[in-house]
Amino acid sequence: MPKFGSTLPKMDEVFMAHPRPEVLKDLVASRRLRAIDILQNLIPAKITTVQAIIDQEEDPSSPFYKGQVFEVAYTDPKILQPSELIASDAHPKGEGELGSEKLILPQDITKPGPNDGEGVRMGPHWFEVVRVNPVQVKCMEIVTRELEDLHMLAQDLKVWLELEIPVVEDGNSFGADVQAHLISQLTDAYKKSNSMQNGVRAHHGDRLKLAMDWAKYPNFKDFAGAIATSDRFDHFLLRSYLRSILTLYGGLLTKFERNWGKVINPKGSHETGGMY
Incomplete structure (x- = not known):
């Protein structure tokens, strides 16, 4: 901050000398x-x-x-459940299609696992879809x-x-x-x-x-x-x-x-x- 001593800038002519x-x-x-x-x-x-x-x-x-x-x-x-999901090799990254809707599935539920006989599971429940x-x-x-x-x-x-x-x-x-x-x-x-x-x-x-x-x-x-x-x-x-x-x-x-x-x-x- 500059120091002005006892002299302060005057404000009364601010708009009398308007630059623009x-x-x-x-x-x-x-x-x-x-x-x-x-x-x-x-x-x-x-x-x-x-x-x-x-x-x-x-x-x-x-x-x-x-x-x-x-x-x-x-x-x-x-x-909706994964049994209604149409998955194929065309979706290698866990993608699938439900009707005309494109869905992204987590990798871990699209890999073969010990529960394949029961269906694909994610944690304690199915992978649900609500349109x-x-x-x-x-x-x-x-x-x-x-x-x-x-x-x-x-x-x-x-x-x-x-x-x-x-x-x-x-x-x-x-x-x-x-x-x-x-x-x-x-x-x-x-x-x-x-x-x-x-x-x-x-x-x-x-x-x-x-x-x-x-x-x-x-x-x-x-x-x-x-x-x-x-x-x-x-x-x-x-x-x-x-x-x-x-x-x-x-x-x-x-x-x-x-x-x-x-x-x-x-x-x-x-x-x-x-x-x-």
């Missing part, structure tokens, strides 16, 4: 263009898209069909993409709005308060997006825990029902998330539109120069 004034100006310009595109085009398009996905709940061909939870993928999870729920995975892909888009659009609007906050001064601050409220709403939107994404991610983790216990206690028949119930709840959860996404988009667009005058002219000066 164009940086902030260019950032505001680019963020305004992005905000215009989001508010005029992207959010309205997202509202239409999400509403169309929700409408698919009445379409039996859609993964979001509300009757999917009564189909085999949700009602009849199975634990993923393909319908749920498809739903997760769609909802995750929508949640990621929501997060980024909300953050982009927040970046722009933070740059438009006027000089802080006493009185006449209602418009600035509106801006602060909208910034809070945007922050809340992408935080909710993150929370919902964690909910989506939990699907595989929940199934993994249930399947691990099922492998330990294969005769405990409640595990199939537990996985089926978990999958059914996750399908319901994703459909609920779509409604939350629609609510967030609709709420944000409504608040911006109804308060637009205060957003772009928070001081009510009706001036066209400067930042506004």
Whole structure:
């Protein structure tokens, strides 16, 4: 650390001698263009898209069909054993195929051993396979993409709005308060997006825990029902998330539109120069 003695650097002229004034100006310009595109085009398009996905709940061909939870993928999870595994010399490294799915088997259970007469064993139990729920995975892909888009659009609007906050001064601050409220709403939107994404991610983790216990206690028949119930709840959860996404988009667009005058002219000066 340099030693200045009793003389300290002065700060009052920091922004009077701004070395790169164009940086902030260019950032505001680019963020305004992005905000215009989001508010005029992207959010309205997202509202239409999400509403169309929700409408698919009445379409039996859609993964979001509300009757999917009564189909085999949700009602009849199975634990599969090595006797159902098609292995051949084409998979020398312990690879095998189950239907059209490629599986990797540990080396020690693919080698000849004293228990070959009983079947291939790994430790105290068989090598179990529980298939993923393909319908749920498809739903997760769609909802995750929508949640990621929501997060980024909300953050982009927040970046722009933070740059438009006027000089802080006493009185006449209602418009600035509106801006602060909208910034809070945007922050809340992408935080909710993150929370919902964690909910989506939990699907595989929940199934993994249930399947691990099922492998330990294969005769405990409640595990199939537990996985089926978990999958059914996750399908319901994703459909609920779509409604939350629609609510967030609709709420944000409504608040911006109804308060637009205060957003772009928070001081009510009706001036066209400067930042506004």
